[in-house]
Structures are given as C-alpha cells and as structure tokens.
Amino acid sequence: MAGDNVKHLSDKDFEATINGATPTLVDFWAPWCGPCKAIGPMVEELANEYAGKVVVAKMNVDENPTTPGKFGIRAIPTMILFKGGKVVDQVTGAVGKTQLVAMLGKAL
Amino acid sequence: MSDYQLIIVGGGPTGLAAGLYAARARLKCVLLEKGVPGGQVLTTDWIDNYPGFPEGISGAELIDRMTAQAKRFELEIRSGAVVTGMELAGPVKTLTLEDGTTLTAQAVILATGARPNKLNVPGERELAGKGVSYCATCDGPFFRDQEIAVIGGGNTAIQEAVYLTRFASKVTVIHRRGELRATRIVQEQAFANKKIEFIWNSSVTAIEGAAGVENLRLRDNDGKESTLPVQGIFVLIGIIANNEILPAEQLEMAEGFIQTDREMRTNLPGVLGAGDICYKEVRQVINGAGEGAVAAMSAEHYLAGL
Numbered sequence: 001m002a003g004d005n006v007k008h009l010s011d012k013d014f015e016a017t018i019n020g021a022t023p024t025l026v027d028f029w030a031p032w033c034g035p036c037k038a039i040g041p042m043v044e045e046l047a048n049e050y051a052g053k054v055v056v057a058k059m060n061v062d063e064n065p066t067t068p069g070k071f072g073i074r075a076i077p078t079m080i081l082f083k084g085g086k087v088v089d090q091v092t093g094a095v096g097k098t099q100l101v102a103m104l105g106k107a108l
Numbered sequence: 109m110s111d112y113q114l115i116i117v118g119g120g121p122t123g124l125a126a127g128l129y130a131a132r133a134r135l136k137c138v139l140l141e142k143g144v145p146g147g148q149v150l151t152t153d154w155i156d157n158y159p160g161f162p163e164g165i166s167g168a169e170l171i172d173r174m175t176a177q178a179k180r181f182e183l184e185i186r187s188g189a190v191v192t193g194m195e196l197a198g199p200v201k202t203l204t205l206e207d208g209t210t211l212t213a214q215a216v217i218l219a220t221g222a223r224p225n226k227l228n229v230p231g232e233r234e235l236a237g238k239g240v241s242y243c244a245t246c247d248g249p250f251f252r253d254q255e256i257a258v259i260g261g262g263n264t265a266i267q268e269a270v271y272l273t274r275f276a277s278k279v280t281v282i283h284r285r286g287e288l289r290a291t292r293i294v295q296e297q298a299f300a301n302k303k304i305e306f307i308w309n310s311s312v313t314a315i316e317g318a319a320g321v322e323n324l325r326l327r328d329n330d331g332k333e334s335t336l337p338v339q340g341i342f343v344l345i346g347i348i349a350n351n352e353i354l355p356a357e358q359l360e361m362a363e364g365f366i367q368t369d370r371e372m373r374t375n376l377p378g379v380l381g382a383g384d385i386c387y388k389e390v391r392q393v394i395n396g397a398g399e400g401a402v403a404a405m406s407a408e409h410y411l412a413g414l
Contacts, residue, residue, distance in 0.1 A: 030249070032245065032249065033245065033246045034146065034149075034150035034151060034152070034166065034167050034168035034171075034245060034246070035146070035150050035151060035243065035246060036246070037150075037168050038143065038144045038145070038146045038150050038168070038171070039143065039144060041144060041187070042143070042144060042187070042188065062249075072238055072319055072320060073237070073250070074237065074238055074239055074241070074247060074250040074251070074320065074340065075236070075237040075238075075241050075243070075246060075247045075250070076246055076247065077246075078237060092236065092237035093237075094143055094144075094146075094150070095143070096142055096143050096188060096190060097143075097188040098188070098190060098206055
C-alpha cells in the first residue's frame, strides 16, 4: 500500500531515528498546510524508491512541538536530511522531486 | 505524428480546467505539472469567492476536487514533469523535459502561472523559513502570541493579515501607499480588527535577526528611517510570472507575461496562454479556470482546422 514505507516520527522517537546508521529525510508538515498535502504523494514515492537506503519520515508539527522548535522551523513544508544525527541539508517549500533526489544524493 | 494533440503545461486551477475540457473533447492530451497539481491556490487558507461553495472551500480541497473531476474523464496528468525548453513556432511543438526526453504535440496551452514576489532586501533570503514567509496558511501557526508584520496592501495581503490575527498577538501591515488596494469587504474586516495596526507610506529596507527574524528596518516615503521589532514577516506584495521556460524569442510578451486575445490565442498558431501567466489585471481562481476552458476549446477549434 502507498505510504507504508513512510515512518511517522514523534518527539519521542525522533533522536533515535536520526542517530541511526541510515540517512533520514524528515518532512515536517501539518494538516492545515496545503503545499504539505500536495507534496505528500511525492514523499511517499521517495520512501518507496529509497527503501533500505534512506529512512523517509514525516513529523506532524502540531502534535510534536519540541523537535521543530529545536531546529528553528517556522515554515512548512520543511525537509531536513540527517546523517549520523547531523543536518546534511534542508529545504523549505513545495519543492520538486528532482530537487529532493539531488538532496538525498548528498547523504548516500 | 505527434505524441499528443495537446499538451497543457501547468497544473493549477487553469491547467486542470483546460484538462477537463480537453479530456471531455476526447483530445489526446497530457497535463505536465512540475510538482504536484495545485499551484498558488494551495497557499490560500480559504476561498470565499469561487461560486458553488456557499461556505467557502480551502485551496487544497478545491484542487483535490478539480483533479478528481478531470481524472473522471481520464485526463492524463504527469506530476513531477519539469519542462526545460520549448519549441513552439512550427506546426509540431516540441517540449523538452528535465530528463532530456522530448514530447511533441500539435497544440500547447501554457498555464505556468506565477509565484509570490520577493522584497529583494538584505536578510530576506538568509531568514527565509526562519520568520520570513510567503504563505500565511502554511506558517501562521508558528507565530502564536508573537508580533508579526504583513507587507502589502492588496487582497492577498489584507485577507491574510486578518487570518494571521488568529495566531499573532499583533499584526502590523506595512504598505508603501496611503490606502489599501484590497476589495472593500476585506478592508472593512481589517480596519475592524483590534490586533491589526497600519504603517502607511513605508517600505522594508532590511530584515534583521540571528537565528530568526528580530527586526525590520523601515523607510517612509519622506526618507525617515525606523525599526520595527517583529518575530515574523509575511511578504504578500504581488506576483511575478513563471516564464523561465517560455521561449521569449518566439512568444509575444508584456512585462514577462504572455499576450493573448479573447480566445486565449498567442501570436503563435496552436499555442494558447491561460491563467496567471497572461498579461492582464485580474488574477483570480475563477478567471484562471475560465481561461483554461476557453483555451482548451480554442485548441480544439485549431486542431479541427488542421
């Protein structure tokens, strides 16, 4: 089923995930954000295509206020790519798949 | 033989309406969208001026419905299809995609739309996403109980200033003129709102802050400078054309927008322009969709005459 490969993160399991051995792309989103909704299917596609290579995750900023605050996120959608717990790259706005694929390349 | 009879470039309300009409005309047609269908309307919280929705509708919901309607008539929509070049002058139109492949068609509808203008002042790029925003719906909730500024005096700016008072403790509207351009009912809502203040006849010259926005540097029309402490700034000062992929040497343009006639025809046979990319005064969802329909029917007429 679509979206099965997307991991839904909370403030609780965020650290453990980004500190893991596999690079992690986190899509910070909220239900009230139109562009977030629009890029949803693309994020699911990436999760399927990069299964095993990159953990593609989503975090609802409404339900998880701590983590977005920690990274100074004040606009969504924001996507941050982590490797070994460190930020490799980040982008804000409804970007195209090509740009995200190029971004993922930086962690592989 | 061309790949398609018609290619529609752009998947906002205009492109989706064009696609709906083209699909119902049974044209061999594809809609190319660089991201996913939606366009600028996705950044709108609530649309109260699109007929048929007496309670209003969110931008995202409207797009979902338009997409579903076009798909019901089997419109082919390609998301993530980034066009990088166009050859539109001859009878066969060739579009080059990012991956190097090409698509050909006998007719093309250009519905590439527009995007928010930037202030182009120091600090804007550095603090984008850290307090500088172009989408009130997306980012408003991050400014709960904080003081923010809205730049602009048109419909979008004033409507979103009112929306932002749901979150912010104070919203200062900064406008370079002494009166608003927004439509009357929107102005009335803003003037009646106690959380909204106005700074007239002034422009932003710089955005300052370390980890996030802290101050705006302002200059009024007499040259007097001042500083406004805010945690957020929403830049809603109109739009610029998404014209980078259009062949400027072939298409007749004005101020970066496409010149069309009433049937949405450009100077090139078989090439139509529709929606926000057109040179015109009024850019609303309703006339974008209307122009999409006209463009599709003009394309149908053109194809029938070949």
